Amino acid sequence: MTKRTIFIAVMLLSGIAFLFPQSPVRKLPASTEARIDSIIRLMTLEEKLGQLNQIGGTWYDTKTERLNEEQTAMLKAGQIGSFLGITGAAETGRIQRIAMEQSRMKIPVLFGYDIIHGYSTITPIPLAEASSWNPALVEQSAHIAALEGSAIGVHWTYAPMVDIARDPRWGRIAEGSGEDPYLGSVLGAARVRGFQGKDLLQYGSLLACAKHFAAYGGAEAGRDYNTVDLSERTLREVYLPPYKAAIDAGAWTLMSSFNEIGGVPASGSSWLMTDLLRKEWGFTGLVVSDYTAVMELMNHRIAKDSTEAGIVGLSSGVDIDMVSRIYLRKLAAAVRSGALAESVVDEAVRRVLRVKFVYGLFDDPYRNARPEKEKELLLAPEHRAVARTMAQQSIVLLKNEKELLPLSKGGKTIALIGPLAGNDHRRDLVGTWAWAQKPEHVVSVIDGITAKLPKGSKLIYDKGCEIESDSGYRAQKAVAAAKKADVIVAVLGEAQRHSGEAASRSNLDLPGRQRELLKALAATGKPVVLVVMGGRPLTLQWEADNIPAIVEAWHLGVESGNALADVLFGDYNPSGKLPVTFPRNLGQIPIYYNHKSTGRPLVPTDKYTSRYLDVPNTPLFPFGHGLSYTSFQYSAVTLSSSSITKDQSLTVSVSVTNSGKRAGEEVVQLYLRDDVATVTRPVKELKGFKKVMLQPGETGTVTFTVTSEDLSFYGLDMKKRIEPGTFTVYVGGSSADGQQAVFTVLP
Numbered sequence: 140m141t142k143r144t145i146f147i148a149v150m151l152l153s154g155i156a157f158l159f160p161q162s163p164v165r166k167l168p169a170s171t172e173a174r175i176d177s178i179i180r181l182m183t184l185e186e187k188l189g190q191l192n193q194i195g196g197t198w199y200d201t202k203t204e205r206l207n208e209e210q211t212a213m214l215k216a217g218q219i220g221s222f223l224g225i226t227g228a229a230e231t232g233r234i235q236r237i238a239m240e241q242s243r244m245k246i247p248v249l250f251g252y253d254i255i256h257g258y259s260t261i262t263p264i265p266l267a268e269a270s271s272w273n274p275a276l277v278e279q280s281a282h283i284a285a286l287e288g289s290a291i292g293v294h295w296t297y298a299p300m301v302d303i304a305r306d307p308r309w310g311r312i313a314e315g316s317g318e319d320p321y322l323g324s325v326l327g328a329a330r331v332r333g334f335q336g337k338d339l340l341q342y343g344s345l346l347a348c349a350k351h352f353a354a355y356g357g358a359e360a361g362r363d364y365n366t367v368d369l370s371e372r373t374l375r376e377v378y379l380p381p382y383k384a385a386i387d388a389g390a391w392t393l394m395s396s397f398n399e400i401g402g403v404p405a406s407g408s409s410w411l412m413t414d415l416l417r418k419e420w421g422f423t424g425l426v427v428s429d430y431t432a433v434m435e436l437m438n439h440r441i442a443k444d445s446t447e448a449g450i451v452g453l454s455s456g457v458d459i460d461m462v463s464r465i466y467l468r469k470l471a472a473a474v475r476s477g478a479l480a481e482s483v484v485d486e487a488v489r490r491v492l493r494v495k496f497v498y499g500l501f502d503d504p505y506r507n508a509r510p511e512k513e514k515e516l517l518l519a520p521e522h523r524a525v526a527r528t529m530a531q532q533s534i535v536l537l538k539n540e541k542e543l544l545p546l547s548k549g550g551k552t553i554a555l556i557g558p559l560a561g562n563d564h565r566r567d568l569v570g571t572w573a574w575a576q577k578p579e580h581v582v583s584v585i586d587g588i589t590a591k592l593p594k595g596s597k598l599i600y601d602k603g604c605e606i607e608s609d610s611g612y613r614a615q616k617a618v619a620a621a622k623k624a625d626v627i628v629a630v631l632g633e634a635q636r637h638s639g640e641a642a643s644r645s646n647l648d649l650p651g652r653q654r655e656l657l658k659a660l661a662a663t664g665k666p667v668v669l670v671v672m673g674g675r676p677l678t679l680q681w682e683a684d685n686i687p688a689i690v691e692a693w694h695l696g697v698e699s700g701n702a703l704a705d706v707l708f709g710d711y712n713p714s715g716k717l718p719v720t721f722p723r724n725l726g727q728i729p730i731y732y733n734h735k736s737t738g739r740p741l742v743p744t745d746k747y748t749s750r751y752l753d754v755p756n757t758p759l760f761p762f763g764h765g766l767s768y769t770s771f772q773y774s775a776v777t778l779s780s781s782s783i784t785k786d787q788s789l790t791v792s793v794s795v796t797n798s799g800k801r802a803g804e805e806v807v808q809l810y811l812r813d814d815v816a817t818v819t820r821p822v823k824e825l826k827g828f829k830k831v832m833l834q835p836g837e838t839g840t841v842t843f844t845v846t847s848e849d850l851s852f853y854g855l856d857m858k859k860r861i862e863p864g865t866f867t868v869y870v871g872g873s874s875a876d877g878q879q880a881v882f883t884v885l886p
């Protein structure tokens with residue numbers, strides 16, 4: 140066994156800000172601020188409100204690809220500050236020219252669009268990318284999205300979505316980085332860096348927009364848009380860190396969310412949008428509301444009419460009204476009646492103009508109006524290559540009994556069965572938020588496997604059933620095909636429409652009759668590999684009990700088929716780890732790894748402890764879980780000291796050995812537990828991770844530096860604090876196992 144010591148120092152993030160210094164652009168030069176003030180002084184009240192008005196283009200509002208006459212007239216009158224959903228370098232350039240040449244103030248407009256995981260080159264959905272636990276690769280993925288967004292004339296993407304989600308019934312869990320604030324913060328910051336690049340003035344960068352501020356993922360019962368009711372401590376410890384990390388990574392815009400939090404709608408909350416975001420965090424960028432969220436303050440019944448909704452939204456700190464046009468239509472009268480101070484309008488306009496300056500639009504309003512870039516950048520081969528690598532690393536090997544995977548290299552007959560395997564469901568493979576996608580750009584599973592079919596092997600395909608409708612159920616035919624094979628690969632799961640916005644599900648089993656088909660396939664006695672596709676954890680207890688090999692493939696984007704074939708045939712050794720817990724059944728939800736002890740933690744032999752009668756407390760697959768085609772052994776954890784003071788740091792080391800026959804990557808995870816504190820603390824919290832490649836027989840030493848900031852929490856007074864006492868360290872390949880050690884923080 141060769142021993143090559145790899146010294147990998149992972150500086151633990153003291154609250155994330157450590158790795159990403161306070162954004163360098165928080166304060167603009169005084170000269171720029173002076174220019175902004177001089178512009179505001181020249182503007183009429185209507186023109187100011189125009190800057191705060193965002194209208195939808197194309198299918199959002201106009202149902203056509205071009206602005207209608209009314210909107211063109213609004214543009215000339217200076218009543219539009221930004222657009223949602225207008226794409227095309229030529230079209231955005233044409234619209235910008237109207238603003239720059241035919242309006243009085245000649246203020247450039249911003250073009251925003253949802254480029255969540257690619258534009259033409261759709262990469263895996265963000266929840267899949269999070270399974271890679273590879274911030275550098277996630278950043279690269281966001282960067283190619285920014286290049287393609289720039290090519291279609293867009294300035295601003297409404298991403299990254301950084302909402303923590305602990306409830307897989309919520310369809311938008313697909314759009315974020317899962318349940319953990321640390322992983323969500325690191326990846327949210329990586330996406331901001333990827334979208335904005337090193338210099339926002341450079342071509343190929345997009346303004347990022349951290350959304351949905353805040354705690355949208357905490358919707359009760361996982362039902363989209365539903366009430367969120369959290370303690371301030373849970374808000375600050377779990378849901379807020381990723382937004383702060385995105386801002387610290389340089390994000391200049393946030394999007395306010397639809398939901399209320401404890402009785403106050405986020406899009407009308409002065410505590411959230413001003414006291415916390417501007418005063419406590421020092422954010423000087425802009426907040427855009429979510430789609431009609433200003434109008435929806437009336438639905439929340441905290442505003443009696445649209446004027447009041449506009450006053451509440453703007454006064455709380457929501458600067459741009461996305462498509463409800465209330466600011467434009469109602470607030471001039473509100474200012475003139477004295478119901479709203481013009482200084483509030485001016486401050487919002489200042490933030491909008493600040494962002495337009497930061498993006499260089501006053502110097503070059505046509506910076507992205509370069510139609511020749513579309514041909515050069517959209518679906519560029521190097522973009523596809525990144526998408527394939529990203530997809531490979533997004534795949535999680537959940538189970539692999541008797542090393543059924545990888546499929547042997549040659550001379551076998553493979554039965555490929557399932558509605559998501561064929562060429563007729565390629566659109567589903569790209570997942571949610573991929574409207575521009577063209578199915579012909581997507582490599583299907585059957586195409587990917589065919590391209591890599593080993594010499595002498597044979598592939599039989601049968602759809603077996605539809606994703607969810609009863610019609611087309613043809614298990615007999617599929618079973619007949621399967622009986623001729625040596626191994627069955629069943630590709631089952633959710634359609635594109637099953638996750639994303641307005642896609643909550645109350646039943647998380649495989650949709651339709653897919654499990655029935657799977658049972659028929661398993662009954663043949665042939666070995667079955669189950670590939671699960673979808674935008675969320677599904678309830679797979681029967682599958683886990685009866686299927687020897689299970690791969691979570693999420694929705695992997697344009698390179699789905701190639702990446703899946705790379706993994707199934709062993710050309711890429713899967714390294715993914717779950718960014719979210721997989722429940723055994725719906726009844727366990729919400730279930731997440733960083734839970735509290737309770738006063739009666741489970742004692743298996745004691746009925747009167749926190750448990751169910753009908754299901755274990757443990758999940759089906761835990762946060763951080765993911766297997767490899769090789770195996771990794773962990774040494775005992777060593778600590779640089781058994782105790783530290785509050786201002787000292789501690790070095791945590793572990794040796795990891797590849798004890799298998801294949802090279803492979805392991806995500807070494809570090810968790811901490813504050814053993815006793817003046818408020819209840821989670822049983823463990825992720826505080827660091829490192830992905831290491833090890834050759835067969837190779838040993839690497841992974842070192843983490845724990846700083847006292849990592850030990851802090853919000854005390855009874857809601858102020859960050861560190862308390863003396865013991866802390867337990869866990870280092871391992873998942874949240875459910877790991878080597879332990881204990882150290883003491885001295886008084």
Ligand code: GLC
Pocket residue numbers: 223253297350429430640
């Ligand atoms: C949607 C979504 C938001 C998106 C916006 C613009 O309703 O909630 O994520 O960015 O509207 O499309």
